[in-house]
Amino acid sequence: QVQLVQSGAEVKMPGASVKVSCKSSGYTFSNYYIHWVRQAPGQGLEWMGWIKPNSGATNSAQKFQGRVTLTTDTSITTAYMELSRLTHDDTAVYYCARDVKDCSGGICSNWLDPWGQGTLVSVSS
């Protein structure tokens, strides 16, 4: 079955960087974009960006531009999200998710399915 398995929890100091991995299985990795979404404690979902694995093309939310780096290693079907210059406000669960596309009915729609299990990143001095 299609599965995304993320790396384990991280604790980082303010100003440091963190790199979270997302290992995909059960489908052709290169054919589907991967998105990253985060959720601060007790808060809602915040979309961060996407990467197209077969080209490396990326797009990220304006608030993360210059601070987030999305990459993939297609040889091991793994996506990575690196966030730099961490502050306490970056404490959150970070999720990866596969972008599914359907073009029936005359329009192409995209949604996220499945999601990884989440990776807790704690920023603490």
Added chain:
Amino acid sequence: DIQMTQSPSSLSASVGDRVTITCRASQSISSYLNWYQQKPGKAPKVLIYAASSLQNGVPSRFSGSGSGTDFTLTISSLQPEDFATYYCQQSYSISWTFGQGTKVEIK
């Protein structure tokens, strides 16, 4: 960025109730609107895509409607396993955005 606004932010309901959650986009997004359910400590899962299409395996008591800027998620008869937080999300623009969430609690 396109802003997504859900209402209400939370609601209390009883098993068997009909529940309606609304989502409004700051500009027209056609039907590029998805709904997710999230339970505590778990990753979200998609319920509805393209505004009104039911994801495989999702119970038929869930339905979605709307287009343009106004959308609705309806649960026809609330079940115990439906107590969760629901999010809308637009995929119209190159940068996606989520609504702030609606928490459905037990009355």
